[in-house]
Amino acid sequence: xxxxxxxxxxxxxxxxxxxxxxxxxxxxxxxxxxxxxxxxxxxxxxxxxxxxxxxxxxxxxxxxxxxxxxxxxxxxxxxxxxxxxxxxxxxxxxxxxxxxxxxxxxxxxxxxxxxxxxxxxxxxxxxxxxxxxxxxxxxxxxxxxxxxxxxxxxxxxxxxxxxxxxxxxxxxxxxxxxxxxxxxxxxxxxxxxxxxxxxxxxxxxxxxxxxxxxxxxxxxxxxxxxxxxxxxxxxxxxxxxxxxxxxxxxxxxxxxxxxxxxxxxxxxxxxxxxxxxxxxxxxxxxxxxxxxxxxxxxxxxxxxxxxxxxxxxxxxxxxxxxxxxxxxxxxxxxxxxxxxxxxxxxxxxxxxxxxxxxxxxxxxxxxxxxxxxxxxxxxxxxxxxxxxxxxxxxxxxxxxxxxxxxxxxxxxxxxxxxxxxxxxxxxxxxxxxxxxxxxxxxxxxxxxxxxxxxxxxxxxxxxxxxxxxxxxxxxxxxxxxxxxxxxxxxxxxxxxxxxxxxxxxxxxxxxxxxxxxxxxxxxxxxxxxxxxxxxxxxxxxxx
Numbered sequence: 001x002x003x004x005x006x007x008x009x010x011x012x013x014x015x016x017x018x019x020x021x022x023x024x025x026x027x028x029x030x031x032x033x034x035x036x037x038x039x040x041x042x043x044x045x046x047x048x049x050x051x052x053x054x055x056x057x058x059x060x061x062x063x064x065x066x067x068x069x070x071x072x073x074x075x076x077x078x079x080x081x082x083x084x085x086x087x088x089x090x091x092x093x094x095x096x097x098x099x100x101x102x103x104x105x106x107x108x109x110x111x112x113x114x115x116x117x118x119x120x121x122x123x124x125x126x127x128x129x130x131x132x133x134x135x136x137x138x139x140x141x142x143x144x145x146x147x148x149x150x151x152x153x154x155x156x157x158x159x160x161x162x163x164x165x166x167x168x169x170x171x172x173x174x175x176x177x178x179x180x181x182x183x184x185x186x187x188x189x190x191x192x193x194x195x196x197x198x199x200x201x202x203x204x205x206x207x208x209x210x211x212x213x214x215x216x217x218x219x220x221x222x223x224x225x226x227x228x229x230x231x232x233x234x235x236x237x238x239x240x241x242x243x244x245x246x247x248x249x250x251x252x253x254x255x256x257x258x259x260x261x262x263x264x265x266x267x268x269x270x271x272x273x274x275x276x277x278x279x280x281x282x283x284x285x286x287x288x289x290x291x292x293x294x295x296x297x298x299x300x301x302x303x304x305x306x307x308x309x310x311x312x313x314x315x316x317x318x319x320x321x322x323x324x325x326x327x328x329x330x331x332x333x334x335x336x337x338x339x340x341x342x343x344x345x346x347x348x349x350x351x352x353x354x355x356x357x358x359x360x361x362x363x364x365x366x367x368x369x370x371x372x373x374x375x376x377x378x379x380x381x382x383x384x385x386x387x388x389x390x391x392x393x394x395x396x397x398x399x400x401x402x403x404x405x406x407x408x409x410x411x412x413x414x415x416x417x418x419x420x421x422x423x424x425x426x427x428x429x430x431x432x433x434x435x436x437x438x439x440x441x442x443x444x445x446x447x448x449x450x451x452x453x454x455x456x457x458x459x460x461x462x463x464x465x466x467x468x469x470x471x472x473x474x475x476x477x478x479x480x481x482x483x484x485x486x487x488x489x490x491x492x493x494x495x496x497x498x499x500x501x502x503x504x505x506x507x508x509x510x511x512x513x514x515x516x517x518x519x520x521x522x523x524x525x526x527x528x529x530x531x532x533x534x535x536x537x538x539x540x541x542x543x
Contacts, residue, residue, distance in 0.1 A: 006023055007021075007077065008073060009482070010077070014109075020477055022484035028476070031064065031477065031480070037052050047104040050093050062244060070246055073249060074493055080168075084141050085164070086107075087163070110139065110328075131307065135303075141164065146208060146209065161220055166257075170252075178232045181253075183255075186320060229314075229485070232252065250491045255482065262282040262312050266313065270509075273444070273510060278293075278440075278441065282447040288326055321391060322389045324387050324388070334413065339412065363411060371517050373461060378402075397532065422524060426525050428446075443466075446469075447508070463512065467518055472508055472509045473509075474506060
């Protein structure tokens with residue numbers, strides 16, 4: 001290993017921090033993981049600690065460089081969830097709720113406290129909202145900042161810096177206050193528009209009551225903006241000594257975690273599959289699922305975020321859709337069912353899912369069915385238990401289940417699990433329909449990575465539902481590969497980001513759709529679309 005060139009990729013997810021040692025071919029050689037602490041002080045509140053996050057980063061980085069010649073480590077890239085970090089004027093953590101525990105200084109992406117503030121912002125109908133599908137999400141940063149200003153008004157003046165979590169990490173590593181264009185355009189309503197406007201939009205900040213963020217040249221929210229992968233600085237002497245790395249080791253401008261997954265996958269090679277980036281839709285499937293599409297031209301899509309310039313691939317426009325709960329929803333479906341409660345007492349979640357897949361095969365065989373999906377003819381799930389991110393952009397949508405009976409058996413849980421997998425897949429089809437209706441050319445393949453993809457049934461149903469082949473990278477950690485690609489770019493080892501993507505993208509397994517059950521899925525998709533129309537009718541009746 002001594003003659004190889006290495007890059008470190010660091011991924012801060014919702015529940016853990018991971019690091020990887022990656023070579024210049026995109027192969028992950030070593031990984032380390034450390035669980036994060038999360039507080040849930042109230043319903044829909046999710047908070048973390050920036051100190052805890054950074055301590056976990058230090059732990060995993062030190063683990064992956066054991067017995068490695070650090071002179072061969074040429075660059076570091078960070079990605080993280082799009083959570084809001086609050087610091088005081090001295091750069092110390094400052095509490096983001098009335099708990100007054102300053103360790104709890106991160107409002108997580110999945111925190112839904114800022115519903116009222118998101119509604120206030122959306123009622124302005126400001127022109128900049130067209131870049132977030134017409135509506136700002138309560139998961140984004142401006143509603144959360146407005147919430148802090150309203151609910152912690154006596155502390156508002158004490159806040160010195162607000163970071164998106166990926167940018168906080170590069171600041172900790174280098175001392176640079178620069179921000180990533182990725183985080184700002186995707187989550188902060190920073191303007192990088194089709195007509196060349198670039199910067200904070202003062203009319204927007206004034207209209208939503210946050211114009212005081214412009215003080216001292218936008219010091220609190222950033223005034224130096226760099227492209228993902230651009231060198232933002234080198235490791236400080238103090239941090240380098242703590243990590244056991246060389247001072248000055250190049251650190252890349254960061255990226256959001258899902259975008260790192262998209263970056264790590266989009267160059268994957270699959271036999272017989274078109275390599276044109278615009279023909280591929282990337283799915284990054286974890287606690288939530290993000291759907292990433294890139295195009296050479298900007299395309300506005302109602303209910304879908306973007307177009308964002310250079311937010312994932314340089315000089316291409318990104319549209320970002322997603323589902324607020326996917327892995328989290330599947331865990332809930334299992335843990336809230338009587339049979340699931342019993343199974344989880346003796347098995348971990350992965351083993352329970354394996355068990356349910358085996359049950360479904362037995363059930364399909366006993367009914368003479370050639371595909372397990374056919375078991376759910378009368379079982380339907382609308383999966384928005386945590387609201388709809390795309391393409392309805394309605395956080396008030398709720399989950400729906402049709403086909404319940406007085407049945408607490410494992411077989412009943414298996415059917416519910418299967419119907420939920422299908423519901424999530426129909427959500428992907430719903431997103432694809434919105435993208436193509438708005439102007440995307442028909443997609444030719446899907447790219448897929450993340451925790452849920454360990455379930456082969458989930459991957460196969462996604463393929464069957466949309467009738468397209470899926471590329472599943474042989475390298476299991478596409479998100480970490482993506483952040484390592486950034487580190488490679490910052491080190492100038494490759495000439496361009498696209499060169500890095502091409503060289504480090506790796507190969508992928510191709511999962512082909514079973515077109516024999518396309519008609520069945522078409523019918524279930526029609527039911528799926530009817531279910532949300534019915535939910536809107538119920539709202540109207542009750543209002």
